[in-house]
Amino acid sequence: MSALNISRILDVNLAPEGHLAIEWARRHSPLVDGFLRDRLSDKALEGRRIAVVVHLEAKTAFLATVLADAGAEVVVAGSNPHSTRDEIAAALVDRGIAVHSTRDSGYDAWEKDLLSVADTGPEFIIDDGAELTIRIASQRPELLAELKGVTEQTTTGVARLAALAERDMLPFPALAANDAACKHLFDNKYGTGQSTIQAILNLTNMLMAGKTVALLGYGWVGRGIAAHVRALGGTAWVIEVNPVRALEAFMDGHQVGNIATALPSADFVITATGGRRALSREHFANMKDGVILANAGHHDLEIDVEALADEAYDFRTVRQGIDEYVLSGHRSVLVLANGALVNIAGGLGHPIEIMDLSFAVQGVGCHELARGVVPAGIHVIAPEIDAEIAAAKLGFHNIHLDVKEPHQEDTIDDLLRREG
Ligand SMILES: NC(=O)c1ccc[n+]([C@@H]2O[C@H](COP(=O)([O-])OP(=O)(O)OC[C@H]3O[C@@H](n4cnc5c(N)ncnc54)[C@H](O)[C@@H]3O)[C@@H](O)[C@H]2O)c1
Numbered sequence: 001m002s003a004l005n006i007s008r009i010l011d012v013n014l015a016p017e018g019h020l021a022i023e024w025a026r027r028h029s030p031l032v033d034g035f036l037r038d039r040l041s042d043k044a045l046e047g048r049r050i051a052v053v054v055h056l057e058a059k060t061a062f063l064a065t066v067l068a069d070a071g072a073e074v075v076v077a078g079s080n081p082h083s084t085r086d087e088i089a090a091a092l093v094d095r096g097i098a099v100h101s102t103r104d105s106g107y108d109a110w111e112k113d114l115l116s117v118a119d120t121g122p123e124f125i126i127d128d129g130a131e132l133t134i135r136i137a138s139q140r141p142e143l144l145a146e147l148k149g150v151t152e153q154t155t156t157g158v159a160r161l162a163a164l165a166e167r168d169m170l171p172f173p174a175l176a177a178n179d180a181a182c183k184h185l186f187d188n189k190y191g192t193g194q195s196t197i198q199a200i201l202n203l204t205n206m207l208m209a210g211k212t213v214a215l216l217g218y219g220w221v222g223r224g225i226a227a228h229v230r231a232l233g234g235t236a237w238v239i240e241v242n243p244v245r246a247l248e249a250f251m252d253g254h255q256v257g258n259i260a261t262a263l264p265s266a267d268f269v270i271t272a273t274g275g276r277r278a279l280s281r282e283h284f285a286n287m288k289d290g291v292i293l294a295n296a297g298h299h300d301l302e303i304d305v306e307a308l309a310d311e312a313y314d315f316r317t318v319r320q321g322i323d324e325y326v327l328s329g330h331r332s333v334l335v336l337a338n339g340a341l342v343n344i345a346g347g348l349g350h351p352i353e354i355m356d357l358s359f360a361v362q363g364v365g366c367h368e369l370a371r372g373v374v375p376a377g378i379h380v381i382a383p384e385i386d387a388e389i390a391a392a393k394l395g396f397h398n399i400h401l402d403v404k405e406p407h408q409e410d411t412i413d414d415l416l417r418r419e420g
Helices: 012-027 030-040 058-069 086-094 107-118 131-139 141-146 155-166 181-204 220-231 243-251 259-265 305-311 352-370 383-396 412-419
Strands: 049-053 073-077 098-100 124-127 149-152 173-176 212-216 235-239 268-271 291-295 314-319 322-327 331-336 377-379
Touching: 012 058, 012 086, 012 352, 030 058, 030 352, 030 383, 049 058, 049 107, 049 131, 058 073, 058 086, 058 352, 073 107, 086 098, 098 107, 107 131, 124 131, 124 352, 131 141, 131 155, 149 155, 149 352, 155 173, 155 377, 173 352, 181 220, 181 268, 181 291, 181 331, 181 352, 181 383, 212 220, 212 259, 220 235, 220 243, 235 243, 235 259, 305 322, 305 331, 352 383
Parallel strands: 049 073, 049 124, 073 098, 124 149, 149 173, 173 377, 212 235, 212 268, 268 291, 291 331
Antiparallel strands: 314 322, 322 331
């Protein structure tokens, strides 16, 4: 059966534009196109069923094609109802890869798409937010036996896998790709930091210099966002619930305070907590007229847009990707990209070079799972593999490192001899 017959996409005629975007992603993805392809050449993935459920745009699609080239039977869905690029989905189907996803599909259609992917009985999942894994565990438990392993992209997804494990619902190996150094040190910080600010400024056509940004959460994502705000001349006002992270933000030179202090002067408010309703009903009254809200965390629910709509007496879309809610006292609160991840639903997603690193981690993780070398439970790829990926990336920048010589080691024997 052709991929088109078993897919749900908008229009396969959009494929030519999608092919161009995937080719552009390939040109800037030397790790996935080289290092990962080499790893997969041992045929460990041949004939294996792999579901890729990550934001469906060009970089994800390129990863899917590399897995398919290695002989895997790949099926793809988006990890968020707002972030799929229809031309990319079309290009994948045109290449013979089944896809279940359309942009802005709404939650019901998205749920159905995820279950359609679940029903293909994947052996391996490259997941984002554990969106497919959770649905298989809760709605298709009989398919859990088919599952030989999951590799997970995000902080939120890893937390969800840990919650499944606590409930004895994780009988298979899971790799926390997010916890690999080559993922969170670069993707969460530099990738999300740059692409979030880029998306906000592109959507609004506004200037960052001189602006105050209230930033909820100072994890890897928050650190990156704050650094990019500062680089463009803005001031980040960090709101944290963890005192160590708050102290780190303070020492990094940002303003730090609680939400009540930070909100009234904020021009932009950005959420990056990984939780739900970080901005909720009681906060909207404390914001200035014209404030712009954006979310960079995994949940579309970090900003409680439903509660905001409930509080508002008027609503309109003022510009593509910008919704205005008018509250009592004629105060406007503007929400970018419906409160979905602004850098992906409202922008182009992470820079390609960053996703090259993240997808090298995900792809190598999937290969480790297929080789059967990962035991049940949640693990991180071996530090040597992390180091190999980093060295390969440096190699593409023509940077080669020195090797520590044995005489440069600080050994306990040396110390004991000296003491003696
Ligand atoms: N937009 C993207 O492309 C992208 C990329 C990577 C990760 N993520 C997502 O971003 C989120 C954050 O990721 P991370 O790696 O920084 O996670 P993290 O766990 O390292 O950091 C989250 C921080 O938020 C703080 N926090 C939690 N609730 C809070 C609240 N109500 N108010 C203020 N602070 C609060 C925590 O104390 C923590 O320091 C996750 O959902 C992750 O999956 C998004």
